[in-house]
Amino acid sequence: MTATRQVRRYPFSEAPGVDIDPLYGALRRDEPVSRVQLPYGEEAWLATRYDDVRTVLIDPRFSRAAAQGQDQPRTREEITYEGIIGLDPPEHTRLRKLVGKALTARRVNEMRENAVRIANACLDDLVAEGPSADLVEHFAMPFPVTVICELLGVPVEDHVKFRVWTEGLTSTAQPIMAQVEQLFGYIGGLVAQRREQPTEDLLGVLVHARDEHDQLSEQELLSIVGVGLLLTGSETVSTHIPNFLYALLKSPGHYEMLKAEPELIPAAVEELLRLIPLNPAAMFPRYATEDVRFGDVVVRQGEPILVSLPGANRDPEIFTDPEDVDFRRASNPHVAFGHGPHHCLGAQLARMELQVALEAVTTRFPDLRLSGGDDGVEWKKGLLVRGPKVLRVRW
Template sequence: MPDESQHQFDHARRAGFGPSDDIRRQRAQGALVREEVAPAPGAAPEPIWMALSYEAVRQVMGDHVRFSNQRRFRAQAIRGGSKHRPQEMSGHLMDYDQPEHTRLRKMLTPEFTVRRIQRLKPVTEAIAERCLDAMERKGRPADLVELYASPISGAVLCELLGVPRDDRREFLVKHQWQLEQDRSRKERAAAQAYTSNYLRALVKRQRKDPDEGFIGQLIRDHGDNFDDEELIGICGLMVLAGLDNVNGMISLGVLALLEHPDQLAVLLADPENTVDRVVDELLRFLSVAHAPTPRTAVEDVVVAGQLIKAGEEVVCSIPMANRDPVLAPDVDRFDVNREPLPHIAFGHGIHHCIGAALGRMELRTAYLALWRRFPDLRLAVPADQVPHKTNSIAYGLERLPVAW
């Protein structure tokens, strides 16, 4: 379940494909803006900084010495009478500081090399084709989120983790329940317990008989360096990071291309040679990840001319950073012909997304397969009737009705 002690504010609000007008107005006030924000619904407001420029975001995300990723968890542990990381945060790489971060990342990195990700490419292509077969059987109109974006992201993740096909539907449904804010706290807690228990059983099976998959390989190579809780946490983080982000990028990316037919024409004219550039520009343009783990200053530090005092939190807006004019004068324009910009859609610094190569491969495969099968794909409803997600871990679409 998402940590409800995290600050609730409008950094996640969007307008179409970009940041909301509200956050753009905040950016006009400066690169770093101080806000009074409730740490949880109904709680008293507390001060927090929002980094909104490309340079400010890169400085904060790139400085792992003066900014901590886990200070908030230490505070929770202190309040709970423990000096250790809460068990549910074990293995969550994005919440680790040095030297724990380096220890864990060194063991995980070999499992996410481009060469090893290529092993999943034929599997991902087969998954995409099965989803397209289902769309054809369903007939027009079809919901691209339900029949394509969501099942691709879910099936690839389950293949990576080794979740058996018979278990996948319930496993993915229960994961999604954890994130749905309109569900009761009891329902979400039960879904979280189911997911944790399922991953625990999966890890224990792999401990006894490791296979050639992700978990089995980690156990064979580094089994003595992980306890079960850390392995469970690693798998849980992969589920959390891999599903909504990929789902959102596939569905929003398709909508963006359909809404920009001149850019889609570039892809269709030479798919194999243009898809990587299209994927890169979509990653920047859409920036489906709202913000990384909030950073807490461990000492006084100046960012964008502002003094951030020790103990104060900073939230970094990835969408605003990727729309900063310092990157390009026409940065709000979706342009697949431009030279790739140094965006931070996958983060920056030591916490740069370890699964970036996997995510790019999934997107590349999904876009190519979709337009190979349906070159005349079109929206089945007006674009302003496509419902966007308004309260989710990553930006995306609720539904995307399409025809061909």
Template sequence: MTTTEPRAYPFSQAEDLDLDPLYAELRRQEPLSRIQLPYGETAWLATRYEDAKIVLGDPRFSRAAVLHHDEPRMRPNTSSGGLLTMDPPEHTRLRKLAAKAFTARRVERMRPHVEEIADGLVDGMLERGAPADLVEDFALPLPITVICEMLGVPYADRADFRVWSDAFLSTTKLTAEQVTDYIDRMLDYMAGLVAERRAEPADDLLSALIAARDEQDKLSEEELVRLAAGILVAGHETTASQIPNFVYVLLTHPDQLAELRANPDRVPGAVEELMRFVPLGSGAGFPRYATEDVELGGVLVRAGEPVMVSTSAANRDETVFSDPELLDLTRQEASHIGFGHGPHHCLGAQLARMELQVALSTLLARLPGLRFATSAEDVEWKRGMLVRGPQKMLLAWQGGE
């Protein structure tokens, strides 16, 4: 099915959690194919697991190079710097400053408190009765509360930064002018918080980053503000999407849900399989540029050419995962790359894992008979965003009416 003309990308509108079947065809017959996004230059698309890991982890593929190219992208706005457009060693320098707050040991110490937050949210759902909107009543406030406490951001300001956060993930939901305006507002807001913490330090991540800036000269003021804003957005947005995504998948796979209810100790493994199975991104991830000629997937990628990776397609690679289209919560195979791979592997992966585990355990334990309030067809999905997920998802449970 090799074609000389690049295919228009994305291949179809990501309206729910279905993955376009063309990915599977390309993975088998044309693992590196040419695509043309709405904006920017033509790119290569990698769909196989091993090729994806090479592009994400090999230093011959650069993220920083996007700042010097007309990068392939889903929206008119181009990248404007920050941690996601850096390569080592600059990327390593900044990442290390925040990574200490997200180690597995520190995250595990947070688990009891996150369980308390989750229980409190379910208490509210039970008090109000069914139906409850899983998104507004649970999935959003859980990670927002956690990241606000960690970073030192007032939870009371969540309505503002929730709106601004869309600018970092919008494809068509917002205009180019709105994206620029919202990002500027977010950065101004964070700069204001930095000034407050500089005057009155606290026991939070933002104060620690300010100390690294002022006392150790490890990052510039702009880097500090952008890093803090990036942590705030990434620290809640994707987890808030994955919680309802996971619940949706479980409710539409009742046999797997029943097994999980009967064996709640399997929740950690279930989270990993759901991370593999759910195509969170509405399209391929950020492009990397080859810094030299590289053979990949039987194709020679020339120096200066961009390659994009579909982690969703790679996580369905049949040469790595048996029956990859099948949800199997007991799967014991290779690690998924749902959190990425290489230098840009998700900084908050351990935190996200823990929050997702707590979310599933709490919902299943405290809301017996959890189900769609009407039907799966009535779930309202996000539109025009880089990530998939329900915008509104009404649920009911036994005794909740």
């Protein structure tokens, strides 16, 4: 069956702005599990229907651990360092529980006041550059990096290093392991400090779990902090802040709505997460441990399958008028943060930061607009995430 199906080059053509390629919709309708070839690695299946995507993400017959050592389908030549993302339960579950205790919804909510302080300090710097400035450089980048660095207890003077490493870890051009080694070396120094002088920050808690309770190996500790928390706690947010504001400013009525009804901001964040993909292509294939059928398609044991979260998030079987922006959507079970065992570790933190960011910007800049229209926007290239590298705004 595999040989008779069309194999499409993937990622598909890059859609402008924050849109997605219309081919996702056509495949979801006509060929919901299709064959694709990424720039590197073996051919794979691609699931685009919501129900199929959720099945792949929760069904234990699809394994992330089985992908290790395989020629995984991928967008860059070097195999991505995966850390906790490359594990299956129960190993994955054990590590998630340790971090989950520190990143509960209650704990994240308690961090909100400090996040508001950081957001407004960054916006003060933006104002100082005004009345026109790059919102990415002066707000979208420093805000989440400062939040996650304070959470981990990283010295202020070293925050800029984390910005460099974050971009390096998502680059499709730079050798990723060189970035990982630098990051892990730095975190290892912080770990040594916590052993000499214990702290109450998140890194101190994880070091205590490593040393006192033997719940973490040294490599697991470095992976959780460097990849699991740094990427989910900063890169997701620093990319989506300008994505969301670009979308809102291109549709001024929605920006005005949030100004007039700030209580809609949490729902607006969920709707924008549903509609705007962070990644231009599916990542992290799962390998079938036995034959699994999807309609007329059988994913054979040992074959990789990718899931399209953007495709699933626009499935008309789940979302009424899925292409429309609706901040009053009654039900929004999107999978922007994944689903099941590998649901994003920092999802609660990212939600809180995005809510704080939108509320701070819409409150302080009621007349915000794009500076020079799309000419003031420069999009990231050569990265695993998609968003504005530069977003010039006026107020």
